[in-house]
Amino acid sequence: MKEVDMNLLPNLHALLELRNVSRAAERAHLGQSAMSAALARLRRHFDDELLVRAGREYTLTAFAQNVAPAVEEAMAKVHDAMQMRSELDPTDTDRTFVLAASDYATTVVVRPLRALITRQAPQVSVEIMPIVGLDAGLEAFGHVDVIIGPMGYDFGGSNRQLFRDEFVAVMDSANPLLDRDQLTLEDIASAPHAAGEFGPGVTTPPMQFLADAGVTPVIAARVSGWQILPFLVEGTDLVALVPRLLAGRLATGLSVTVVEFVPELEMPVVEAMYWHPLQTTDLASIWLRESIQQVCRKIRAEDTVPTHPVRIGPPRNTR
Missing domain, CATH: 1.10.10.10 (Winged helix-like DNA-binding domain superfamily/Winged helix DNA-binding domain)
Structure with a gap:
């Protein structure tokens, strides 16, 4: 040749x-x-x-x-x-991204992300799909660009932590529990609960925490996900355990009260984003992930949810 x-x-x-x-x-x-x-x-x-x-x-x-x-x-x-440039100009991008997220992540992350994208990249489209039912491992990334979900689940791919949240109790503002000078895990467990579920075999962090603490809640209502729980407890005697940031965004306009746990009983949830390793150097994918991180850096700083003055403490037999 x-x-x-x-x-x-x-x-x-x-x-x-x-x-x-x-x-x-x-x-x-x-x-x-x-x-x-x-x-x-x-x-x-x-x-x-x-x-x-x-x-x-x-x-x-x-x-x-x-x-x-x-x-x-x-x-x-x-x-x-x-x-070609080493950096992406988002105003020239007309790509369509597909995000998979829980109802929690959709409310807390995707809504402000959509607002940011509208400002910075008006030609970009974002499609949201539920996280439930995704294929295991890398197969999900055949039709999903980024998954936003909790750490500790086998979503596969590369990942990066986004933010940390913790669970709080949400109940109707007229619930008699709020009149007590002290609140314990036993008090919360004895109240009828509305529980968010995520499919067969999935134990949510609050249910696992209560089981480890030796208290068994009375489950009176089961729903898919956490987003509907603040609406469900309003006007009832139900108690729901939901992530704090979600409660803060949904409780506005509802007659519900948010009650925190004492620090030693904190139930954390850490959200992360997951992507296919082959997309690590893709400029458009990098821009999307950086936009998600930019939104998440502001999430906790904007947390202004009012809470009840009495916090939930340990069971009485451990005090």
Whole structure:
């Protein structure tokens, strides 16, 4: 195979397009003798005349006519490559992203993320799908760009922690429990509970915590996810355990009260984002992940949910 001098490609392109050595030299910012030397090398390489005289003009040989489209395409690809940047301009992006998230992550993260994207990248589209029922491991990323969900679950792929939250108790503001000077885990467990569930075999952090603490809650209502729980407890005697940030966003306008646990009883939940390792260096994917992180950095700073003055403490037999 003949060695290819890629420096000759722009010269070949100019010669085939302009069909004139002088004008091709002018376009390439070369002297006419240098372009003539390049044409001679190209003729030797292809073993073809490429340009032949027809009166006072040049015309392309049959081979040159056949090779011209490939040269045009190659130059277009080189041009596109040279236009690439190390950073993405989001205003020029019209990509559609698919996010998988729980109802909790959708309320806490996706809503402000959508607002940020609208400002920074108005042509970008974001589709949201539920996290329940996703394929295990990397298979999910065949149709999902990013998964937002809790740490500790086998979503597969690369991941990065986004923010930390903790569970609080939410109940109707007229619930008699709020009249007590002290509240314990036993008090909360003895009240009828509305529990959020996430499918067969999935034990949520608050249910696991209560079981480890040796208290068994009375489950009076079961719903899918956590988002509906603040609405469900309003006007009832039900108690629900939900992430604090979710409670803060949903409790506004409802007649419900948020009750915190004492620090030693804190039930944490850590949210993370997951993506396919092959997307780690994709510029558009990097921009999306950085946008998600930007939103999450503000989430806790904007946490202003009012809480009940009495916190929930340990069971009485451990006090």
